[in-house]
Amino acid sequence: MSEGNHRMSFTLSRFVPWGRSYDEYISMFSLSPSDLKNSILGCSDGPASFNSVLSKQKGAVVSVDPLYSCTVEQIKRRINETYETVLEQTRKNRNEFVWKNIGSVDELGKIRMSAMNEFLKDYEKGKKEKRYINAGVPELPFRDNQFDIALCSHFLFLYSEQLSEEFHFDSIKELCRVAKTVRIFPVLELGSERSRHLDAIMKRLGKDGVEVHLRKVAYEFQKGGNEMLELTKFD
Numbered sequence: 001m002s003e004g005n006h007r008m009s010f011t012l013s014r015f016v017p018w019g020r021s022y023d024e025y026i027s028m029f030s031l032s033p034s035d036l037k038n039s040i041l042g043c044s045d046g047p048a049s050f051n052s053v054l055s056k057q058k059g060a061v062v063s064v065d066p067l068y069s070c071t072v073e074q075i076k077r078r079i080n081e082t083y084e085t086v087l088e089q090t091r092k093n094r095n096e097f098v099w100k101n102i103g104s105v106d107e108l109g110k111i112r113m114s115a116m117n118e119f120l121k122d123y124e125k126g127k128k129e130k131r132y133i134n135a136g137v138p139e140l141p142f143r144d145n146q147f148d149i150a151l152c153s154h155f156l157f158l159y160s161e162q163l164s165e166e167f168h169f170d171s172i173k174e175l176c177r178v179a180k181t182v183r184i185f186p187v188l189e190l191g192s193e194r195s196r197h198l199d200a201i202m203k204r205l206g207k208d209g210v211e212v213h214l215r216k217v218a219y220e221f222q223k224g225g226n227e228m229l230e231l232t233k234f235d
């Protein structure tokens with residue numbers, strides 16, 4: 001992952017598609033039934049099944065990810081090429097994770113593959129319906145306050161080593177521009193340490209007219225990863 005000229009350059013060969021399930025999104029972001037009636041932006045949704053499942057329940061959700069520049073065949077091929085390697089790495093680093101709700105690496109593989117298959121089945125229809133849009137932070141093609149809630153799972157903060165504080169600040173400000181409330185999960189980086197940018201970002205956002213809260217959630221897979229950052233603009 002790189003930040004050429006402050007914009008992320010995206011090439012599929014460097015990307016490992018790995019998508020979480022709808023139930024994981026509900027739990028990571030503490031989404032209530034009334035939250036799900038709002039218009040939702042999923043930033044960096046990749047091959048997660050949240051958009052597909054929520055759309056089938058008549059929810060209003062749009063996902064953005066540079067991955068959506070690819071065809072369904074390209075994404076499918078890349079998932080098949082990388083799936084075993086990801087599971088192997090997880091086996092090696094199994095101590096970094098909490099094996100409670102997901103009991104084993106094999107079960108993890110099944111949950112992720114089922115979520116990604118759900119996404120793949122929905123992808124072409126969703127692209128036509130403009131639910132999967134090829135775009136990314138820090139510049140989003142939406143109006144101010146177009147969405148009630150923006151979610152960002154496993155992108156911001158997770159890649160804090162690769163992505164600068166400035167990239168995080170600009171990206172979060174952009175999410176706050178297009179949505180009334182923003183929720184980001186996790187606030188840990190790879191290796192399960194708290195993000196090196198978190199404190200500075202929270203201070204800067206606070207000074208910039210954003211109400212900033214760390215909220216405990218029921219989800220924990222990376223050890224210690226049970227908090228989301230919730231941001232609401234002051235009126």
Ligand SMILES: C[S@@+](CC[C@H](N)C(=O)[O-])C[C@H]1O[C@@H](n2cnc3c(N)ncnc32)[C@H](O)[C@@H]1O
Pocket residue numbers: 008015018019020021043044045046047048064065066067135136137138152153154155
């Ligand atoms: C680890 S995946 C997380 C996928 C999904 N959110 C989940 O939790 O299962 C990270 C995603 O961030 C996407 N991404 C990379 N650069 C981005 C950018 N500039 N803006 C938005 N998303 C980006 C990647 O394409 C990838 O799909």
